[in-house]
Amino acid sequence: MMTNAVFDRIKEQIERDDVVLYMKGTPVFPMCGFSAATVQVLGQTGVKFQSYNILEDMELRNGLKEFGNWPTFPQLYVKGELIGGCDIVREMYETGELEALFQEKGVNTNAAVA
Amino acid sequence: MGLVGTAIEAQLRASLAPAQLQVIDQSAQHAGHAGARDDGETHFLVEIVTPLFEGKRRLERHRLVNEALAELLRNRVHALSIRALTPAEASSQAR
Numbered sequence: 001m002m003t004n005a006v007f008d009r010i011k012e013q014i015e016r017d018d019v020v021l022y023m024k025g026t027p028v029f030p031m032c033g034f035s036a037a038t039v040q041v042l043g044q045t046g047v048k049f050q051s052y053n054i055l056e057d058m059e060l061r062n063g064l065k066e067f068g069n070w071p072t073f074p075q076l077y078v079k080g081e082l083i084g085g086c087d088i089v090r091e092m093y094e095t096g097e098l099e100a101l102f103q104e105k106g107v108n109t110n111a112a113v114a
Numbered sequence: 115m116g117l118v119g120t121a122i123e124a125q126l127r128a129s130l131a132p133a134q135l136q137v138i139d140q141s142a143q144h145a146g147h148a149g150a151r152d153d154g155e156t157h158f159l160v161e162i163v164t165p166l167f168e169g170k171r172r173l174e175r176h177r178l179v180n181e182a183l184a185e186l187l188r189n190r191v192h193a194l195s196i197r198a199l200t201p202a203e204a205s206s207q208a209r
Binding site for chain 1: 144147172173176177180184187188193194195196197
């Protein structure tokens with residue numbers, strides 16, 4: 001059973017930043033092709049996001065699987081809501097749904113300019 | 115298709131009544147990467163079409179697939195890519 005402490009940490013993280021990516025490695029040094037692809041898609045949208053390297057935090061890694069009822073990484077959260085993993089983010093980007101979601105949720109997509 | 119791929123296919127057929135199903139072993143593309151094993155069968159792409167996805171968002175569709183394969187994902191399969199469509203979506207994409 002997961003302690004409440006790690007769930008509290010996750011809640012705090014996904015509330016602190018509009019867009020949060022839990023990934024393997026970092027945006028500059030991704031340790032997995034799916035994490036790298038997701039970082040690349042987010043980069044294309046121009047959104048500013050906070051990332052956490054789950055490879056360095058086993059408690060967070062296991063907590064996230066249970067918290068979101070989602071078994072794999074990366075995991076993208078927008079405004080506290082789980083959007084999905086690499087396949088979903090990529091499909092949503094290709095159909096324009098990802099940018100529509102950011103607009104609808106009032107997420108700033110001018111990170112490159114800021 | 116190896117034993118793991120066959121198990122994925124059987125599990126999905128039993129759980130999700132697919133109208134179309136393709137399980138593609140992509141392990142060779144990931145040889146030597148994290149999670150790869152010498153005996154392969156670690157990375158798969160699943161393309162699945164089922165009426166059970168109707169009215170469900172992507173997240174919920176992927177959850178159904180992940181749940182059907184939970185045991186295999188936990189113990190054997192390192193990575194799973196999913197394309198999850200309803201029959202109507204599949205036929206409009208095929209056109």
